Amino acid sequence: MRAIAALLICLGLGLAACKPAAGSGAGGALPDDMSLGNPAAKVTVTEFASLGCPICAKWNNDIFQAFKTKYVDTGKARYVLKEFSTGDAPVAAAGFLLARCAGKDKYFQVVDAVFHQEADLLETDRNADKRDRLVKVAQSAGIPETQFDTCTGDDNALKAFNDRVEAAAKQYNIDSTPTFIINGKSLTGYQDMPALDKAIADAQAAAK
Helix, strand or coil, X not given: CHHHHXXXXXXXXXXXXXXXXXXXXXXXXXXXXEEECCCCCCEEEEEEEECCCHHHHHHHHHHHHHHHHHHHCCCCEEEEEEEECCCCHHHHHHHXXXXXXXXXXXXXXXXXXXXXXXXXXXXXXXXXXXXXXXXXXXXXXXXXXXXXXXXHCCHHHHHHHHHHHHHHHHHCCCCCCCEEEECCEEEECCCCHHXXXXXXXXXXXXXX
């Protein structure tokens, strides 16, 4: 396990990407999932996403804020993020470990910051460059470089991340990211606002 610390500090270890898994579910939040919005909302929008997935980054950067303003901030929907490791798995793991280390209050701030660095993170093959960009994300959230090394070198935290990914892969039929489950209905791939509007309206109507 000590190799994990070196892995995440230099971002040199390949972690297993999530694979298609049998099973299904409503996509509700588990205790270890991060979420935003009213837990009692009639609609739950669950996103399966990876911080190493460029399409997930595009959705976050293009759509997430408008979706959050319209539905989450108004109490109409709860948003749940389920962490995956598709795409650049080391970037996904390091990014999510960093976000968890930042705490619940700053978790989504760090996730958003990593997504906004996605193009640069995936453009370079140099692990040192990736690390430098993630250190800057950490510093923007008030986490110094020494704490960044501690966060991303935490064997127990990495195991917990891998366990979350494995558990979700076993429970849900997810073969790509982003995938959204809205009150049990699955939508795969990049979803624009009209698609989300329709899916949420359908869920609201069914929940009455």
